[in-house]
Amino acid sequence: MSEDLYAQPDLMRKVRCEEESGEEMEDRDEREERLVDIYMSADSLRGYNGGTETQLAAVQDRGGGPHAERRRGRVRTVCLGLLYLLLLTGFTGLAIQHIQVMKEKNSLRASYQNLQASHKNLTEEKDRLQASHKNLTEEKDRLQASHKNLTEERDRLRARECEIKVETGEYQPFPKNETVVADAEKTPAKCRHLSVVLVSFGLLCILQAVLNVSLRLALSDSPFKTTQEVVIEEEVEVEHCPLNWLTSGSSCYYISSKRRSWDQSRQDCLERGADLVIINSREEQDFLMKFVIAAWVGMTDRQEEGLWRWVDGTPVMKDRLFWAPGQPDGAFGGEDCGDIRVMIDFVGLNDYNCSAKVSWICEKMLQ
Structure with missing residues (x-):
């Protein structure tokens, strides 16, 4: 039994056993502490051996390798998840910003179309106002010309009125001298001569009318018609x-x-x-x-x-x-x-x- 106690242990086999049993344990740190304690107790029994230390280092490297690999895998997974989350967040932000930009673009486009329609309406209104202004200007020119003509006509009438007043003022104050009295005495004689002439002319007209009536009566009793009457009858008979x-x-x-x-x-x-x-x-x-x-x-x-x-x-x-x-x-x-x-x-x-x-x-x- 002492030989077995002081016999050199198979460290490699021990490590494998510990590795196999460590896969079933939940706490990885506790398994590593046990393994170290076993190596420490073995060294205290047979003294320090450089080969054993080398083997222990190899065993420790073997025991820590899978754990480190899993830890690195977890770190990579977490990093990739975070990166995916960041990318998803970035894309979501860009999509929201794109939607907002498109809405703003549509709003600006609608505003631009409204401005164009308003500009067109204003342009048409400006043209109508210009045409109305032109018509008003022409009407104003016509009114001014008419006013000018009326003013000139008024001035002519005033001048004529002044001339009439001057002539009236010139003839009214003249005294009646002997010549005027003589002319006034001669006036009734001239009026009498004129009355005779007018009466004579009236008598001639009456005589002419009597002669015309007599001639028509004479012609109406005759069996023959005048040329004028024949033409009149033909015109009446023509159909229109x-x-x-x-x-x-x-x-x-x-x-x-x-x-x-x-x-x-x-x-x-x-x-x-x-x-x-x-x-x-x-x-x-x-x-x-x-x-x-x-x-x-x-x-x-x-x-x-x-x-x-x-x-x-x-x-x-x-x-x-x-x-x-x-x-x-x-x-x-x-x-x-x-x-x-x-x-x-x-x-x-x-x-x-x-x-x-x-x-x-x-x-x-x-x-």
Whole structure:
């Protein structure tokens, strides 16, 4: 037993055992103190041994290695957590600041738009005020010119009044001398002569009137009429165009302001005692083209395609009238009614769909 006591212990195995048992202990510091106490008791029994010290240092290094590594791991974890927390805090602050900046930007943009609208309104108001100021200035100039003219007229009237007063003052104080008395005596004689002349003229007028009446009475008993009376009777017998109708030659023209089909337009003309217009010459066509842009006229080729006739049955003389370019063309599956067009690049007679809504021209002949 003494040999076992003084035998050199296997320090390496002891350390391993302690390491294995230390993994199950909660307090790491207490395990290290036990290990040191064991080494101290072993050295006191067999004396100091340099190799043993070296082994103890190695064992201590082995025993403290995992603990230090865990501690460093914990420190790293804590540092990383703190760093993450700082970054999260920084990003959150930047996001909040960005939101605030965007809100401020939108507010500034809205304020800028409001300022632009206000500036536009102020500019328009300034233009209106300038125009009003210009009008007021012109009105002021007109009033000043009128005032100047009135002032000059007033000065002229005052000057005239002064002249009249001067003349009145000059003639009133003149004494009546013998010459004036003689003229006053001669005045009744002159008035008598004038009265005689006026009476004579009146008698001549009365005599002329009596002669005219006698002549008219004599002519009324005669079976013959004077030329003037014949002309008057002819004027009375002449028929005039209705109200709001145009007159050209012996025809009256009614130009409608409404839009209807060709058949409806002709029915309206018949109800007015007329019919759709029949154009007999270029002069008549030129006259009507002054008052319309597009209007139905009284021609159609319903009875025979391509053979155009007026509403009175007479054929349309194409060579005597002016047609629009390329017309008549019978486009769009049949255009059997005629109208007159006055457009930029399309002027003259044209064939058109009879159901289309167009204004119309009625013609009525004078008796």
